[in-house]
Amino acid sequence: MLLVHFTWARSAEPPVVQPLPRTRTEVDAVLKLAALPPANPRALRILLVAGPKDHGKGEHDYPAWQQAWAPLIAKSPAVSIDTAFPFPTAEQLAAADLAVFYLRGKWDAVQLDALEKFQNRGGGVVTIHWAIGVTGPPLKFAERVGLAYPAAKYRHGIVDLKLATDHPITRGFPANVRFTDEPYWPFVGDTARVRVLGTSDEKAGSGDAILPIPVLWTHEPAGGGRAFVCIFGHYSWTFDDPLFRLLLLRGMAWATREPVTRFDALATDGVKFAEP
Ligand SMILES: [Zn+2]
Numbered sequence: 001m002l003l004v005h006f007t008w009a010r011s012a013e014p015p016v017v018q019p020l021p022r023t024r025t026e027v028d029a030v031l032k033l034a035a036l037p038p039a040n041p042r043a044l045r046i047l048l049v050a051g052p053k054d055h056g057k058g059e060h061d062y063p064a065w066q067q068a069w070a071p072l073i074a075k076s077p078a079v080s081i082d083t084a085f086p087f088p089t090a091e092q093l094a095a096a097d098l099a100v101f102y103l104r105g106k107w108d109a110v111q112l113d114a115l116e117k118f119q120n121r122g123g124g125v126v127t128i129h130w131a132i133g134v135t136g137p138p139l140k141f142a143e144r145v146g147l148a149y150p151a152a153k154y155r156h157g158i159v160d161l162k163l164a165t166d167h168p169i170t171r172g173f174p175a176n177v178r179f180t181d182e183p184y185w186p187f188v189g190d191t192a193r194v195r196v197l198g199t200s201d202e203k204a205g206s207g208d209a210i211l212p213i214p215v216l217w218t219h220e221p222a223g224g225g226r227a228f229v230c231i232f233g234h235y236s237w238t239f240d241d242p243l244f245r246l247l248l249l250r251g252m253a254w255a256t257r258e259p260v261t262r263f264d265a266l267a268t269d270g271v272k273f274a275e276p
Pocket of ligand 1: 060129130182233234
């Protein structure tokens with residue numbers, strides 16, 4: 001069944017239609033160019049953090065993602081999984097190598113302090129979709145993950161993601177990949193301090209001028225730790241897209257300083273492909 005989403009916040013937006021599954025050929029073309037995953041991966045403790053669901057059915061379903069992705073990632077060798085809701089304790093962060101946040105970001109002074117401590121001892125951070133949102137001081141959060149998003153503008157629908165394919169995370173991808181999700185803009189912070197891996201052309205300039213808006217980026221804070229930010233993740237269907245999964249899983253591996261292909265096998269696990 002195709003899902004059609006109507007967005008009430010901006011009545012000018014056309015209804016959004018669920019994308020068709022990808023072909024196996026399209027996905028294999030990317031996977032076959034990847035380096036082999038590490039033979040003896042080091043033990044990793046991965047913390048998946050979700051918050052209370054917001055938005056409509058099939059959108060921003062943080063709890064469903066946590067329930068699906070904890071067993072998914074546990075299939076990978078040498079990982080142990082912990083989960084937190086709606087924010088990890090200091091003990092959980094102290095025990096983790098990687099923390100993945102899919103929730104509505106608050107990032108007040110207490111959370112920023114916890115994140116900074118985690119990164120300063122080398123913890124890897126991944127934020128998905130509204131986890132880049134911030135109600136606390138945006139520049140302080142931007143120091144942690146590169147750029148911050150005090151809720152401003154957005155667009156739901158088809159996005160032709162333009163990828164910089166000269167990074168290990170995007171290696172083997174075509175320069176353009178179509179998704180159906182949601183970019184955000186503008187961000188607070190200095191784009192010169194992040195490595196942008198994917199952009200979407202949006203009417204974000206003055207007079208609706210088209211500007212490339214960051215959708216995927218990496219950031220290495222001065223104090224340590226690595227961060228990977230993924231703006232997509234509005235629709236639940238995006239998490240079933242093997243090419244989205246591949247980008248996210250590689251971002252997770254990169255944030256832990258592991259070979260980026262470590263989790264590649266999970267990108268197609270249980271995925272439905274288009275009929276040949
Ligand atoms: Zn959204």
